[in-house]
Amino acid sequence: MELSKNFEHQAAEQKWYSHWLAQGYFNSQPDNRPAYTIVIPPPNVTGVLHMGHCLNNTIQDVLIRRAAMQGFNTCWVPGTDHASIATEAKVVQMLREQGIAKHSLSREDFLKHAWVWKEKYGGIILEQLKKMGCRLDWNRTSFTMDDHYYKSVIGVFVDLYQKGHIYRGKRMINWDVKAKTALSDEEVIRKETQQKLYYLRYAIEGTDKHIIIATVRPETIMGDSAICVNPNDERYQQLIGQKALVPLINRAIPIIADDYVTMDFGTGALKVTPAHDTNDYQLGQKHNLEIIDILNEDGTLNEAAQILVGEERFAARKKIVQLLEEGHYLEKKEDYTSEVGYSERTDAVVEPRLSLQWWVSMKQLSEPALEAVMGGEIAFIPEKFKNLYRHWMENVKDWCISRQLWWGHRIPAWYDDRGNYVVAANEAEAQQAYQAKYKPESAVVLTQDEDCLDTWFSSWLWPFEVFKGYSNPGNADVQYYYPTATLVTAPEIIFFWVARMIVAGKEYMHQIPFKQVYFTGIVRDKQARKMSKSLGNSPDLLELIDKHGADAVRFGIMISSPAGNDLLFDESSLEQGRNFGNKLWNALKLIKMWEAKVSPDATDDSAFALQWMQSRLYEVKAEVEILMQQFRLSEALKTIYSLVWDDFCSWYLEWVKPGFDQPIASKVYEQTIGFFTELLQLLHPYMPFITEEIYHLLQPRTTDLCQLQLVPGEQPDAAILAQGQLLKEAITGLRDARNKNQLKPKEAIVLHIQSAEQDLYSTIGSVLAKQVNAQSIAYTDDAVAGTISVVIGKDKFYIESERPIDTAAQKAELEKELVHLQGFLVSVEKKLGNERFVQNAKPEVIALERKKQSDAQEKIELIEATLKGL
RNA sequence: GGGAGCUUAGCUCAGUUGGUUUAGAGCAUCUGCCUUACAAGCAGAGGGUCACAGGUUCGAUUCCUGUAGCUCCCACCA
Numbered sequence: 001m002e003l004s005k006n007f008e009h010q011a012a013e014q015k016w017y018s019h020w021l022a023q024g025y026f027n028s029q030p031d032n033r034p035a036y037t038i039v040i041p042p043p044n045v046t047g048v049l050h051m052g053h054c055l056n057n058t059i060q061d062v063l064i065r066r067a068a069m070q071g072f073n074t075c076w077v078p079g080t081d082h083a084s085i086a087t088e089a090k091v092v093q094m095l096r097e098q099g100i101a102k103h104s105l106s107r108e109d110f111l112k113h114a115w116v117w118k119e120k121y122g123g124i125i126l127e128q129l130k131k132m133g134c135r136l137d138w139n140r141t142s143f144t145m146d147d148h149y150y151k152s153v154i155g156v157f158v159d160l161y162q163k164g165h166i167y168r169g170k171r172m173i174n175w176d177v178k179a180k181t182a183l184s185d186e187e188v189i190r191k192e193t194q195q196k197l198y199y200l201r202y203a204i205e206g207t208d209k210h211i212i213i214a215t216v217r218p219e220t221i222m223g224d225s226a227i228c229v230n231p232n233d234e235r236y237q238q239l240i241g242q243k244a245l246v247p248l249i250n251r252a253i254p255i256i257a258d259d260y261v262t263m264d265f266g267t268g269a270l271k272v273t274p275a276h277d278t279n280d281y282q283l284g285q286k287h288n289l290e291i292i293d294i295l296n297e298d299g300t301l302n303e304a305a306q307i308l309v310g311e312e313r314f315a316a317r318k319k320i321v322q323l324l325e326e327g328h329y330l331e332k333k334e335d336y337t338s339e340v341g342y343s344e345r346t347d348a349v350v351e352p353r354l355s356l357q358w359w360v361s362m363k364q365l366s367e368p369a370l371e372a373v374m375g376g377e378i379a380f381i382p383e384k385f386k387n388l389y390r391h392w393m394e395n396v397k398d399w400c401i402s403r404q405l406w407w408g409h410r411i412p413a414w415y416d417d418r419g420n421y422v423v424a425a426n427e428a429e430a431q432q433a434y435q436a437k438y439k440p441e442s443a444v445v446l447t448q449d450e451d452c453l454d455t456w457f458s459s460w461l462w463p464f465e466v467f468k469g470y471s472n473p474g475n476a477d478v479q480y481y482y483p484t485a486t487l488v489t490a491p492e493i494i495f496f497w498v499a500r501m502i503v504a505g506k507e508y509m510h511q512i513p514f515k516q517v518y519f520t521g522i523v524r525d526k527q528a529r530k531m532s533k534s535l536g537n538s539p540d541l542l543e544l545i546d547k548h549g550a551d552a553v554r555f556g557i558m559i560s561s562p563a564g565n566d567l568l569f570d571e572s573s574l575e576q577g578r579n580f581g582n583k584l585w586n587a588l589k590l591i592k593m594w595e596a597k598v599s600p601d602a603t604d605d606s607a608f609a610l611q612w613m614q615s616r617l618y619e620v621k622a623e624v625e626i627l628m629q630q631f632r633l634s635e636a637l638k639t640i641y642s643l644v645w646d647d648f649c650s651w652y653l654e655w656v657k658p659g660f661d662q663p664i665a666s667k668v669y670e671q672t673i674g675f676f677t678e679l680l681q682l683l684h685p686y687m688p689f690i691t692e693e694i695y696h697l698l699q700p701r702t703t704d705l706c707q708l709q710l711v712p713g714e715q716p717d718a719a720i721l722a723q724g725q726l727l728k729e730a731i732t733g734l735r736d737a738r739n740k741n742q743l744k745p746k747e748a749i750v751l752h753i754q755s756a757e758q759d760l761y762s763t764i765g766s767v768l769a770k771q772v773n774a775q776s777i778a779y780t781d782d783a784v785a786g787t788i789s790v791v792i793g794k795d796k797f798y799i800e801s802e803r804p805i806d807t808a809a810q811k812a813e814l815e816k817e818l819v820h821l822q823g824f825l826v827s828v829e830k831k832l833g834n835e836r837f838v839q840n841a842k843p844e845v846i847a848l849e850r851k852k853q854s855d856a857q858e859k860i861e862l863i864e865a866t867l868k869g870l
Numbered sequence: 871g872g873g874a875g876c877u878u879a880g881c882u883c884a885g886u887u888g889g890u891u892u893a894g895a896g897c898a899u900c901u902g903c904c905u906u907a908c909a910a911g912c913a914g915a916g917g918g919u920c921a922c923a924g925g926u927u928c929g930a931u932u933c934c935u936g937u938a939g940c941u942c943c944c945a946c947c948a
Contacts, residue, residue, distance in 0.1 A: 003907095005906085005908090006910075031897095048876055075892085169938080194876085197948085208905090215948060216948070228948095242883085260946085260947090261947090261948085262947055262948085265947055265948070266947090266948065269948095270947090270948055272948095275948095276946085277948080278946060279946045279948080280946095280948085282946080338947085340890060340948085344918080367887090377914095384874070384875075387874070388873085388874075388943065388944090391873075391943090391944075392943095392944080395944085441906085491942090491943090507911070519942065522942095526881095526882095528940095528941085559896080560882070560883070560896090562883085562884080565875095565876090565883090566941085566942090567882090567883090568882060568883090570881090570882070570897085572882090572896085572898095573882085573896080573897085575897090575910075576896065576897075578910070579908095579910045579911090580910095581907055582908065582910055582911090583891080583898095583907090583908065583910085583911085585908080585910085587907065587908085588907080589907045589908075590907035590908085591907085592907090593906090594878095598873060618873075626886095630886080631885095632886090634883095635884070635885095638884080638895070641896095642895080649907090649908090650912085650941080653907085657907095660906075732913090732914080735913060735914065736913090736914055736915080738913090738914090739875095739901080739902065739913070739914050740914090740915095742902090744902085744903085745902085745903065745912095745913075746905075771940085773905095799946095820892090821891095823892080824891070827892060828891085829894085831889090831929070834928050834929085835928080836927095836928035836929090837889095837928040837929065838928080839928075840888085840927085841889070841928070841929080842944095844889095844930095845889050845890095847912035848890070848891090849889080851891090852891055855891070855916040856891075859891095
């Protein structure tokens with residue numbers, strides 16, 4: 001078969017992925033092998049694959065494929081998250097585009113649209129993962145609103161309520177005016193925002209005096225309940241206890257004192273608006289102030305504001321500034337930058353709002369979860385995230401879990417018309433509970449809470465509920481696969497998700513959900529900006545796969561992603577991956593060319609090359625194993641890359657390559673195929689498609705590479721490795737000398753070697769000769785006149801050619817080397833001359849230094865002698 | 871305001887308990903090669919006082935302290 005010039009990824013990727021699926025390789029059932037389980041961080045159903053997913057899922061696939069090769073029964077569970085708020089926003093938008101307003105629909109009709117949307121778009125991201133080659137067990141695809149999953153979420157809510165961990169309460173929450181829902185603290189993104197600080201003049205009632213306050217939110221003055229100053233502030237002593245008049249509406253409010261107020265910020269006087277600021281609310285509670293809510297849930301001003309009613313808050317701000325200016329209430333305004341909270345999902349400025357919501361009391365639940373990480377039961381990689389985790393868990397706040405949305409798990413609370421309520425898994429149980437609790441005299445109609453639960457209140461059950469661990473406790477799957485092995489996720493969601501999964505795992509499975517958490521970095525663009533949809537700086541992953549191939553994309557992302565560190569994404573690393581694939585492809589082509597020239601009785605001088613390659617392979621296998629255990633996936637890939645490109649292609653293949661029209665010994669041919677196969681296997685977790693393709697092209701096979709078990713390496717032969725090193729140095733040195741003396745590659749030379757280790761050179765001499773284009777090698781005890789002298793290590797080489805020799809250039813070269821060596825020798829001798837070094841340093845270090853010294857001395861003598869001879 | 875981290879070749883980054891022939895890789899650069907696996911390649915080369923200043927040590931890119939610059943997380947300064 002004629003092989004194409006380069007690897008053609010598109011056909012191969014499709015072919016192999018469908019083959020693997022057809023063979024059922026990715027599907028796992030419990031058996032007597034040890035399990036290695038990963039649950040995918042479920043992407044949002046709204047999602048499309050971006051660079052973050054690419055990084056995250058490639059890492060998981062590498063881990064899974066490697067574990068499979070090591071004999072584990074691997075199970076990687078795919079699935080999606082219903083993403084309550086994100087999805088609802090999408091559906092609302094879609095309906096709006098069709099001219100349908102959400103509030104014109106009933107809850108049931110809206111949810112029908114949402115499900116249609118989910119069925120249509122919700123699986124896109126999973127299909128994209130197939131393009132990347134992910135070894136996911138598609139039979140186990142889960143969704144956070146699957147029947148059993150939904151019931152478990154409700155069950156957990158009821159259970160936590162009954163245990164007293166869930167309560168309903170009126171608190172300040174973060175209100176998203178766009179989505180018209182509460183948000184948890186974690187869903188609020190703080191951003192530095194350019195603002196104006198307005199200095200407003202409030203008249204003191206019954207006097208001609210006034211007090212000036214500073215605010216960035218003049219539109220909320222109608223909600224003011226007080227003005228507050230620091231009790232120690234001398235400027236305002238006599239005003240405390242008096243009343244000020246709110247500009248424009250002339251409502252009288254008290255002037256109070258509290259040391260919460262900073263004297264040197266603004267004017268030292270603060271307007272207190274309990275309904276619209278968290279701190280003001282607390283201040284209001286303390287001083288028993290009136291709460292005047294002037295905003296509607298969509299962020300427009302309501303009747304209580306008296307003026308500008310119906311205006312949107314930011315429009316109102318502009319208008320009220322104008323009114324204040326006209327009324328001479330505006331003292332001055334200045335530029336001011338501060339952090340403002342934005343909704344993670346809708347990017348709307350978050351409005352602090354007093355509201356009745358459901359909460360999880362976290363303190364007690366968190367304790368076992370904190371211990372699991374701090375005590376080392378769960379390992380964090382890298383470890384630095386332990387501190388972050390501890391800090392958050394020790395200061396954990398109650399979790400607001402209700403959302404004023406329809407898409408999600410509906411809160412299982414039922415109310416009568418007087419505000420009494422019960423919590424139960426369904427309406428029938430709710431009725432029972434209601435009867436028991438309130439003992440009504442006649443039948444009462446109960447209505448279910450309209451709100452649904454925070455998305456994370458379902459995702460925190462993910463590691464066990466994908467195995468029905470809650471809905472069907474103790475089933476065979478959950479017993480076999482849980483706890484899972486490794487969680488791979490971004491540090492951004494350590495609080496949202498990781499911490500809460502540990503809490504839920506401990507509470508419901510009485511076991512940790514995973515043994516290790518590998519935190520990936522954040523993918524950034526070349527200007528170090530986070531890749532995001534809104535910035536539009538995230539390349540289209542499918543286009544990249546199409547252009548460079550999935551293997552190249554996987555290579556590119558893995559070569560530059562140490563655990564926990566951000567990575568700057570650059571398409572050039574993909575090109576490196578593509579080139580690497582091409583290199584493998586060409587090695588295949590070369591070996592295939594030998595197929596026709598294999599001869600059992602060909603003479604062969606490749607014994608050394610074979611031994612050397614074997615030892616390098618053993619050596620790298622051990623290195624890679626250690627690196628993988630330490631999760632240094634990027635370095636493991638680099639190690640394999642260099643083994644393939646440098647050792648195998650550049651050195652080994654060149655050493656055993658038969659000359660034109662020469663046969664190749666069958667032993668060498670078979671060994672070469674064996675080596676190549678092992679290299680493919682090492683590389684397969686990173687680049688599954690091309691390795692599988694080449695594996696099959698190399699030889700007819702009855703097995704597939706992805707199912708092949710890794711054979712542990714043996715002890716490498718240190719002597720052979722050292723000899724290989726020497727040989728490589730000699731070849732490089734001689735090639736360099738040829739280059740510098742303008743000897744064309746085609747011009748053959750005669751090589752004279754002056755070495756104490758003639759035996760060694762006679763074993764590797766034929767390889768050496770071929771690599772430096774020497775027609776013959778002679779051994780000598782003395783300098784050979786009229787040649788180019790080259791000193792490599794402790795050996796001297798003389799290149800005899802027909803070219804005239806440029807002695808001056810050689811001399812300069814050698815002198816440069818001499819200076820370097822002398823400098824080196826001085827530093828070594830300084831060390832050895834230091835008594836305290838000799839006394840304190842470890843014996844092996846001293847021995848090494850002595851060896852360095854004698855080596856350097858020998859080399860210096862050698863170079864000096866050579867220089868003399870010139 | 872508190873906490874964490876980063877600063878190594880032109881660029882992006884490795885460097886694993888302080889000593890490994892006086893710091894490695896990829897990309898970029900320079901020189902020579904269309905050598906029948908690969909020009910997406912081959913053979914070579916150049917390039918770094920390891921942010922700065924102190925300290926510990928026989929010895930520091932590596933440990934400690936301080937300084938500067940950058941990044942991230944947390945926190946109620948309107």
